Amino acid sequence: MIETPIDYNEEDQAVVSAFEALAPEEQDGSFWSDLALNELKSRVKAYYITAQNTRCCYCDRHLGSTNHGVWNTEHVASRASHPRFMFKPTNLAASCPDCNINKGVKEVLTTPNRKTYPKTSSPRTSSAFLIIHPHFDRYEDHIHRINMVYLPKSKKGKKTIFVCDLLRFAQNFIDWENSAADTSFEEEVDTVFDEEPTVSQAAVDAVIAKLPIK
């Protein structure tokens, strides 16, 4: 969980303020690719790589590198569909490229047409998002991870596993043939989860006991 969002320097804040002053129909997520933003983007990525202790915000893998080439800057609410939140410090994080690509533009807001970004101080902030939010949620409250096998502990955990395709690693750590493509693995994972908002540690442990995790 990220403790403190980035605080833009004066130069970057001027760019952000100018963008956020535009009329909604003039705010375009493709502005992120403007060459003029290269230094701002580099500072954002460097900040979150360090703030996250070089762990991907979705798969929780410790990438162990600060090289920008092995990281993507992540917009929790996609900049393509929600350009108004493109520069919100709490909408930004660092992820591995595979999680970022799998997540793509999938909707993660509970109310997609909301106009303002949820405030950190609000008790309902976490529930404004369908997936684990790097700034607002504790990863371990929602996903139980053993090696690279991911088990949901909550609806958010399950949605995060789906949105970022965290079952993609299963083949290497579940000891049965072609496990990543084997739907029986997903069925086993599903058994840990019912319509309750959270599942007990005992239920998670019961599934773990059945899985041949290396």
Ligand SMILES: [Zn+2]
């Ligand atoms: Zn990842």
